[in-house]
Amino acid sequence: MSEAEGAQHRCGFVALIGAPNAGKSTLLNALVGAKISIVSRKVQTTRTLVRGIALQGEAQIIFVDTPGIFAPRRRLDRAMVASAWGGAADADVVALLVDARKGLDDEVAEILRALENVKAKRVLILNKIDLVARPHLLELTASANARLAFAETFMVSATTGDGLALLKEHLGALMPPGPWLYPEDQISEAPVRALAAEITREKIFERLHDELPYQSTVETQSWEERPDGSARVEQTIYVTREAHRKIVLGEGGRTIKAIGTAARKDIAEAAEQPIHLFLFVKVREHWIDDPERYRAMGLEFPKG
Numbered sequence: 236m237s238e239a240e241g242a243q244h245r246c247g248f249v250a251l252i253g254a255p256n257a258g259k260s261t262l263l264n265a266l267v268g269a270k271i272s273i274v275s276r277k278v279q280t281t282r283t284l285v286r287g288i289a290l291q292g293e294a295q296i297i298f299v300d301t302p303g304i305f306a307p308r309r310r311l312d313r314a315m316v317a318s319a320w321g322g323a324a325d326a327d328v329v330a331l332l333v334d335a336r337k338g339l340d341d342e343v344a345e346i347l348r349a350l351e352n353v354k355a356k357r358v359l360i361l362n363k364i365d366l367v368a369r370p371h372l373l374e375l376t377a378s379a380n381a382r383l384a385f386a387e388t389f390m391v392s393a394t395t396g397d398g399l400a401l402l403k404e405h406l407g408a409l410m411p412p413g414p415w416l417y418p419e420d421q422i423s424e425a426p427v428r429a430l431a432a433e434i435t436r437e438k439i440f441e442r443l444h445d446e447l448p449y450q451s452t453v454e455t456q457s458w459e460e461r462p463d464g465s466a467r468v469e470q471t472i473y474v475t476r477e478a479h480r481k482i483v484l485g486e487g488g489r490t491i492k493a494i495g496t497a498a499r500k501d502i503a504e505a506a507e508q509p510i511h512l513f514l515f516v517k518v519r520e521h522w523i524d525d526p527e528r529y530r531a532m533g534l535e536f537p538k539g
C-alpha cells in the first residue's frame with residue numbers, strides 16, 4: 236500500500252451494545268462482510284471480542300462485543316462489568332441497539348445511565364422498525380435523546396435490511412483516519428471447512444484438555460449443501476490411541492454427542508445455515524508424523 240493510499244484509510248472500533256434479543260447478532264450478520272477466524276479471535280484481548288469487520292469504502296469498521304455488561308445480577312462481578320465498560324470506552328463509537336418494539340424498558344434505562352460516563356461517540360440504533368409504527372419511533376427517538384444525547388439516531392430493520400446502508404455509511408464516516416488494522420487478505424472469509432474443523436477441535440479441547448492434550452485433530456471430510464439451505468457435514472476426529480478414542484466417545488457415546496451438539500451450533504452460526512453434523516472418531520497412530528494430515532490442515536509439515 237502506498238503512503239498516499241494509506242492516508243485515505245479510516246479504521247476504528249464500534250462497541251455494539253444491546254440487551255439480549257435486541258438483534259445484535261442479526262444486525263452484525265447483515266453488516267459484516269467478513270468474519271475473522273476463530274484463531275484470530277483468540278488472540279484478541281480478553282476484554283473485547285472482535286465479532287466482525289465491515290468494510291465501507293475506505294473505512295474498516297471493527298465491531299467489538301463487550302461481554303459482561305449483561306451479566307445476571309446475582310453473579311454480577313463488579314470487576315468484570317467495569318472492564319466491559321472499559322472496552323466500550325476504548326471504542327471510537329458506542330452503538331446502543333434498542334428493540335424499538337420493546338422501547339426504553341428498565342434494562343435500557345440502566346444502560347443509558349451507564350453510558351453517560353463513556354467518552355466515545357454515542358449512536359442510537361432503533362431496530363425492528365418493521366414491527367413498529369412511525370410515530371412511535373419518533374417518540375422513542377425523542378425520549379431516548381432526552382435522557383442521553385446521541386450523536387446520531389438510526390432506524391433500521393436488521394431482518395428486512397431497511398436503513399442498514401445508511402447506518403454503515405455513517406459508521407464508516409465516524410471512523411478515525413488511519414491504516415487498517417486487519418489487512419484485507421486476513422479478513423477474507425476463512426475457508427468454511429477449516430473453520431468448522433477448528434470449531435470442533437475447540438469443543439474437544441474444552442471438554443477433554445486434561446485427558447488428551449494436543450493429541451487429536453479434526454478434518455472436515457465432506458460438506459454437502461442441501462436444497463433446503465442446510466448442509467450435511469462429516470468430520471473425522473483423529474486420535475493417536477484406542478484409549479483416546481474411548482475418551483472422545485465417552486460412556487455410551489455421551490461425550491461425542493455433547494461435542495457434536497456444541498460444535499454443530501457454532502458451525503451453524505459461523506456458516507449462517509442449519510448444519511447436520513456427523514462425527515467419526517478414528518485412531519491413526521502416526522498422524523503426528525504424517526505429512527498428508529498436515530497438508531489437510533493447511534499446515535506445513537515440519538522438516539527435520
Ligand SMILES: Nc1nc2c(ncn2[C@@H]2O[C@H](COP(=O)(O)OP(=O)(O)OP(=O)(O)O)[C@@H](O)[C@H]2O)c(=O)[nH]1
Binds near residue numbers: 394
Ligand atoms: N421483526 C424483526 N425481528 C428481528 C429484527 N432483528 C432481529 N430480530 C429478531 O429478534 C430476535 C433476536 O435477535 P438476535 O439477533 O438473536 O438478538 P441478539 O441481540 O443477538 O440476542 P442475544 O444473542 O441474546 O444477545 C431474533 O428472533 C431475530 O430474528 C428486526 O429488525 N425485525
